[in-house]
Amino acid sequence: MVEFFVQYSLPIAMVVALLAGIFTGYPVAFLLGGLGILFAFIGDIPFPFLGVVGSRIFGQVIENWLMIAIPLFVFMGIMLEVSGVAKRLLLTLQRLFGRTHGGLAISVALLGIVMAASTGIIGASVVMLGLLALPVMMKQGYKAELACGVIAASGTLGVLIPPSIMLVLMGSILQVSVGALFKAALLPGLLLGILYVLYLLVVSKVRPEWAPLADPDSLDHDGSPLWLALMRDLFGPVMLMVIVLGSIMAGIATPTEAAAIGAAGSLLLAASTRSLKFNILQSAVRDTSKTSAMILFVVVGATCFSVVFKRLGGDYMIADLVASTGLGPYGLLLVIMAMIFVLGFFLEWIEISYVILPLVAPVVQALDFGLGLSSQAVLIWFAILVAINLQTSFLTPPFGYALFYLKGITKGEIGVGTIYKSIIPFVGLQLVGLIACIAFPAIILWLPGLI
Template identity: 60%
Template sequence: MICALIAGVFTGYPVAFLLCGLGVLFAVMSGIPLGFMGTIVSKIYAGILSNWLLLAAPLFIYMGLMLDKSGLAQRLLLTLERLCGQLPGGLALSVAVLGIVMAASTGIVGASVMLLGVIALPVMLRQGYDKKFAAGVTAATGTLGILIPPSIMLVFMGAILQVSIGDLFKAALFPGLMLGTLYILYILGVGFFTPHRAPVPSLKALDDVNKGHSDSLMLELVKNLLGPLLLIGAVLGSIITGIATPTEAAGIGAAGATLLAWITRKLNFPVLRDVVRDTSKTTAMVIFVMIGAACFSAVFKRLGGDTMIEEMFLGTGFGPYGLLVLMMGLIFIMGFFLEWIEISFIVLPLFAPIIKVLDFGFDSTGTELLVWFAILAAMNMQTSFITPPFGYSLFYLRGVAPKGVTIQDIYKSSIPFVILQLICLALIVAFPSIVLWITRI
């Protein structure tokens, strides 16, 4: 089944139908009773289609798309450019800060990368930035939304691993900000030590940026940043303090994003129609993958596949951390070819039982181990967006990049940021308290 799945992925056939088709095919070939397939249907309905917690996913997707349509990101980038313009690498720094704010308020990687690619990448190139550095900053900062809560990936990982989505949001907050900080430090380093790659704009360029802005810089920053910050505070604050469940907080976020679009006079019927349609398409795509994965994994476990995987890993003779490195290495390699959705639904159910029985030498319950492992996997799977040859963010960026920026340039641009992500991953492995301290409060 594993070999057939790998071969099927490279045919380009939709993964959702591939998973479901292989599950049915191997069930028939193995003589599994038809009644067992009926239990899979019940499992899909009870565990996926009627799972109240998964309602958070379309609401968070709606929130991100509505904020994207409101034009807040464009105005905020111009304000940050005015604020950081005279610093070495100031424009790239503005893009990184905007990426962090968008990650915490939208969580939609495709929208973030394409938006930054349209409004920021051409400006950096006009100001003389090295195209590899500019493309890397744009692609990497746009992917932060998959890790920094509210993250769609964490919603589905909570459902897969049967752990609290609220705990995952809390646990991912500090690692996500830590990764964003590493990006900022790298950008500042490039600006100071190799200024030819990220030059300070000329006085004329700064005058052009400031032209047409009647408000003071601080007033404009408050106006453009206040709305997203209030929305982030309402969503994450209500979850962390226990006032609302993630699903209820997602409803708050969706309503807040609609209100912000109305305040900025961007809310109209065409915008609402596009947001609802894109939300439905994205949600349907993920749900189909979940249904296919449920069918595949049920047959795989019925045939003893989970026992085979567990014995194979435990039989290596590696200690707990050796097995963890092996798992992370497998997820990292899969990220070269698969998206996080496929990796999550295929790999996590197989690895979770192994993680729960391992002793990593620090005081934690089985549930805490799963939360820690989930954040490790999430950080690892984030690299799948910017690792060649099939990194989705790289293709998103290529679709909107200015003429002269080739796919080879974009591939090379991702390497420093992949290294930064692996450094952050290693820190979380070495110091689990980075993840767990906030969940214990």
């Protein structure tokens, strides 16, 4: 063990420095890039090697055409948020489940599924669901932990259910078809949504005082029949979802082309609700630029960190660690999943994807799980398992972004401890979904094999 630490002292020091730097609150993009350059000098790496880092950033990251899909999907999500589609749909779903204990919570979960398939923007989804549903749920007498938990968990479904920015980046990192990842992620994402709904039904049955019935007079609507309201409010987002995902799955459009179609469709939806105004469009473009720049900046820093980490022997360190465990393929897979889950407490999904995935993916791809799968199918299966796992990183403290968004919405009216407790059962449900996808790979691989 001492020999191992001596041999890989610099890669280990890079990981320790990264974790320590994150706790200081220093911007992660600067931290990743700075540590990469710093350890290049500490490790006495030849100066011309930094030119390789620059070539990798500009040749494989910035010029990657898949990256164009990121701002387009971000813009689509922001425009759908301001168009009022979500608000009308939540009110209609509340009418549908109004006479059921937990009906509003179930409506939030279903709305999270629909908006995840239409936007894929976590921050926008959590804030939108929180602003729309949390005041109503608290006024209706919901237990604070249940209300906060379902809002945070449902808002994070967009990281898995396509179109997902995470899957776009994973396709670029692993050199896997983004369309195949979108197909593979659809059923696992819906599985998590179903688990949320089942959990809410059980809790509402066992603890009805946690999710009381709504007062029929409090259900706000325009007087139209329920079936007509469902048709009207579901049609827009569902059609957008079908067009964007359907065009990718049918092979009609690439993910980047489908993202452009989605962005145009979100503009049409906003225009149809008469919410497309110049100031709103200007704000959406500005927010899209900020979000896209943040993502790409972290990607650049992570690329620098990853290249230097490998140059110092980090990939061999991971391989030696895996080989020394003496575990079989599934044992190694569980160890990797546990490592990613723990890293999710401290790192964002972008850093984990760009730093960890390139190191562990070749190891997993070479394992024989006895499933008769090609190496490409194993890589797709592993990528979706990681995506499910990384969804928990938005909910787990201390750096769970969904928790920060929710805390900002409550304006101090709900304590941090309550918000932290609220996500425990939903993180457990995500882990149940992860275990199910490990035990039954067909949940992930059936749809890509069918289409």
